[in-house]
Amino acid sequence: MSQLILTAIGGDIAETVRLGEGPDPTVGPDDVLVAIDATPVNHANFLRAAGWFGVPAPIPSVLGSEGVGHVVAAGSATDQTLVGRRVIILPTFEQGTWSDRVVVPARNVVAVGEQGDMLQMAMLAINPATAYVLLNRFVAVKPGDWIGQTLGSSAVGQYVTALAHRAGVKTLSIVRREESVGKIRALGGDLVLVDGPDLSNRVAQALGDSRLRLVLDGVGGSKAGDLVGVLESGGTVVAYSSQTGEPPALPVGDLIYRDISLRSFFIANWIREAPRAEIEQTYAELARLVAEGVLHAAVETTYPLSQYRVALTRAQDPRRTGKVLFSLGSAGR
Numbered sequence: 266m267s268q269l270i271l272t273a274i275g276g277d278i279a280e281t282v283r284l285g286e287g288p289d290p291t292v293g294p295d296d297v298l299v300a301i302d303a304t305p306v307n308h309a310n311f312l313r314a315a316g317w318f319g320v321p322a323p324i325p326s327v328l329g330s331e332g333v334g335h336v337v338a339a340g341s342a343t344d345q346t347l348v349g350r351r352v353i354i355l356p357t358f359e360q361g362t363w364s365d366r367v368v369v370p371a372r373n374v375v376a377v378g379e380q381g382d383m384l385q386m387a388m389l390a391i392n393p394a395t396a397y398v399l400l401n402r403f404v405a406v407k408p409g410d411w412i413g414q415t416l417g418s419s420a421v422g423q424y425v426t427a428l429a430h431r432a433g434v435k436t437l438s439i440v441r442r443e444e445s446v447g448k449i450r451a452l453g454g455d456l457v458l459v460d461g462p463d464l465s466n467r468v469a470q471a472l473g474d475s476r477l478r479l480v481l482d483g484v485g486g487s488k489a490g491d492l493v494g495v496l497e498s499g500g501t502v503v504a505y506s507s508q509t510g511e512p513p514a515l516p517v518g519d520l521i522y523r524d525i526s527l528r529s530f531f532i533a534n535w536i537r538e539a540p541r542a543e544i545e546q547t548y549a550e551l552a553r554l555v556a557e558g559v560l561h562a563a564v565e566t567t568y569p570l571s572q573y574r575v576a577l578t579r580a581q582d583p584r585r586t587g588k589v590l591f592s593l594g595s596a597g598r
Contacts, residue, residue: 267570268327268364274316279574284434290368294342297371303387304332304362306580306589318359327361331390350376356391365593375548381556396424404479408433413492416483426452450524467493476502486511498523505530563587
C-alpha cells in the first residue's frame, strides 16, 4: 500500500509530506477497504498541513479529504453488497485519501453508479456538496429569485452558478479577475462584476430594483458588506470560507435595523449532523448531475502518488488552469 504521510505541521508541504509503503491495514467489522481511483489535491489539505484548519491533522497522518474508488473488502458488520461498488468518500477528515487503498468506516462512504467521469466524481464530496447545501438549506429560493456571492470564480462559486442556473435562480457573482467573467457567464451567471473600487455602488446599479435573497461569502472581511446593501430585509448571509482569514464584517445598521442574519457552513458539520437519508439523497443527485454533464470542474492534470512533490507544487500555483488530482485508476485493486 502506498500513501502520502504528513510528518510535520508548517513549512513547505512538498517537504513535510513523504511517500510511505506498507501492508494493507486491518478492516474492522464496521469498515470497508476502498481502492482509490482518484483523489483531488484540495485546498483544505494545505490548510491542515499548515495548522490553520478546523480539524487538526495528527502527526503522522495520511492527508487527502475526498475521493472516489471501489470497495474491495467489507467488515463482518458491514453491508456485504458494497463489495465491488463504486463509492465516494465523505470529507469527515477521519481518514486520508492520498493513498492507493484506505480503510474507511462504512458510514463515511456513499455508493454511486459507474456512470460519470472518474475525476469529476473524485471531486464530488466537498465543493459540489457545499454549493448544493448552501443553495438549499438556509433560504427557500425559487425561480426568479436573486442570490449573490463574493467568490464567484472559486470551485464552490462555479458550482453554485451552475446549480442556480439549472433551478432558474439568478446569480450576482463577484470575481477577482476580468478573465473570469466569461467563464462564469458560460456557466449561466446572470451578473458578473470584477472586484475593485466602488464595488457596492456598482452592485446596486447592476441589480437595479431587484434584491438578493441570499449572500454566500467565501472571502471574509468587508466583502460581504458590499452586497448587503442590496440584500432584502430579513435576508441571510452565509459564510463558508474566508480567503482573507477574517470573519465577515457586516454594517451594524443592516444587522440591527434590517434584521440581516449571519450564518455559517462547514461540510464536515453537515455530514455529522444531517440525517443519513439527506446525505445519500444529496450525493445521489450530485452524482446524477455529474453523469449528465451539468456539473463539471476544469482539470489541469493528474499525477501518480509517486510524483507528489510536483503535484503539490503545481496545485499551489495561482497560474494553473484547473484542478490537480492524484489518479490511480485500478492500481489499488
